[in-house]
Amino acid sequence: xxxxxxxxxxxxxxxxxxxxxxVDMGQKPETLREALAVxxxxxxxxxxxxxxxxxxxxxxxxxxxxxxxxxxxxxTSGLIPLCHPLFLDCTExxxxxxxxxxxxxxxxxxxxxxxxxxxxxxxxxxxxxALYDMCKSADKAMELGPFALIRKSGGRSGVxxxxxxxxxPSPEEDGAWE
Numbered sequence: 001x002x003x004x005x006x007x008x009x010x011x012x013x014x015x016x017x018x019x020x021x022x023v024d025m026g027q028k029p030e031t032l033r034e035a036l037a038v039x040x041x042x043x044x045x046x047x048x049x050x051x052x053x054x055x056x057x058x059x060x061x062x063x064x065x066x067x068x069x070x071x072x073x074x075x076t077s078g079l080i081p082l083c084h085p086l087f088l089d090c091t092e093x094x095x096x097x098x099x100x101x102x103x104x105x106x107x108x109x110x111x112x113x114x115x116x117x118x119x120x121x122x123x124x125x126x127x128x129x130a131l132y133d134m135c136k137s138a139d140k141a142m143e144l145g146p147f148a149l150i151r152k153s154g155g156r157s158g159v160x161x162x163x164x165x166x167x168x169p170s171p172e173e174d175g176a177w178e
Contacts, residue, residue: 028113033154035120039147047139069093072126094177103168
């Protein structure tokens with residue numbers, strides 16, 4: 001593991017020579033891990049209205065995007081080379097709306113030896129990609145992002161809460177999300 005200097009971050013996926021490696025989790029205790037990620041897709045107001053009314057020609061945009069996000073979270077270790085395979089206890093994907101965008105939120109939870117931040121981020125980005133795919137025939141100028149980890153808990157490092165400014169509905173308040 002690289003030596004920690006005050007001005008340099010430590011990257012756990014690099015060995016002493018700076019080569020990529022998978023972190024050894026064998027001695028880590030199992031703890032409840034949870035992560036919350038958010039993102040958005042900007043689009044024409046007519047596209048948002050079509051999604052909300054359920055009149056997009058490909059079908060139920062939110063159902064497809066939700067399932068895609070959950071499936072993405074389950075496939076994270078196959079997509080991100082140094083992620084460990086996890087048994088997720090729960091993955092949720094939700095949506096909220098503004099006149100010109102759809103906000104996305106994902107939550108991943110597992111009892112394990114490694115965090116679920118990547119699973120939450122893959123879920124929210126995969127859901128956004130599916131939403132784009134479902135609506136691209138009507139609105140090719142959609143913009144995906146930004147995406148961010150908002151909170152994570154569990155493990156040795158404890159709780160992380162982002163200080164990033166988020167313009168969408170509170171990711172912590174379930175009532176704002178479908």
